[in-house]
Amino acid sequence: xxxxxxxxxxTPKALSPAAQRALSEAAERRALRDKQMAELNTQxxxxxxxxxxxxxxxxxxxxGIACDFS
Numbered sequence: 001x002x003x004x005x006x007x008x009x010x011t012p013k014a015l016s017p018a019a020q021r022a023l024s025e026a027a028e029r030r031a032l033r034d035k036q037m038a039e040l041n042t043q044x045x046x047x048x049x050x051x052x053x054x055x056x057x058x059x060x061x062x063x064g065i066a067c068d069f070s
Contacts (some may be wrong), residue, residue, distance in 0.1 A: 015023070
């Protein structure tokens, strides 16, 4: 093989303190968001309709009649 087919490995650049701080803040926000989503997924709906969430499809079906709120 020739030298053209070999991959060049570059060393990563050093990040500035501001960039490191921004990355750590973003990681904290992601962790908080994941924690909140996990908490929401464990909660049960009280007196819900059951089945798939109709809001996902932008319409509701009540007694066989589709109601569109958009």
